[in-house]
């Protein structure tokens with residue numbers, strides 16, 4: 001398998017999941033300006049829309065969209081426990097998280113990042129995102145991870161996105177200045193996920209530590 005990625009972006013989530021599961025995959029870095037990979041490929045042939053992540057399977061099939069890739073990887077080895085079984089209520093709960101993260105957090109960051117770059121509309125975009133992080137903080141009051149006691153692919157996704165708000169490894173391009181001050185549950189969760197060996201290895205491999 002090949003995972004196409006851009007450092008410090010949402011593709012960090014499947015990168016973490018590959019590490020968590022001990023799956024073999026080549027990491028192919030994409031240049032978002034030229035759309036060429038570090039192996040000299042034209043990335044637009046892999047994903048005509050140009051964004052990461054994309055997962056190329058052994059037979060050349062390309063899977064796009066982070067939430068689909070995360071679930072595909074988790075289902076390769078259900079014993080790893082990163083996603084509940086298909087058809088169960090818990091699986092729908094996981095999909096609820098993945099959809100929330102994709103639409104409310106991931107795509108909630110984009111107008112804020114544009115606003116920061118443009119120097120306007122920040123006051124409109126930031127409170128919405130802060131409100132959603134406060135909601136996640138409440139959900140974490142009685143559990144260690146989004147789905148309960150165990151780490152899941154939803155935590156990998158949130159970790160990649162949460163970094164855009166505050167992580168020390170961010171470049172100014174991504175910095176949205178969303179802080180978790182006062183959100184003790186989220187801060188605790190962030191520290192817990194950061195300490196996982198698979199997460200640390202992914203950060204090092206992407207040149208973020």
Ligand SMILES: N[C@@H](CCC(=O)N[C@@H](CS)C(=O)NCC(=O)O)C(=O)O
Nearest residue numbers: 009010032050051052053065066067
């Ligand atoms: N709908 C896609 C969005 C992916 C996305 O926004 N990727 C960003 C990085 S987080 C990207 O590659 N941006 C560069 C670009 O759009 O050219 C998904 O959920 O996987």
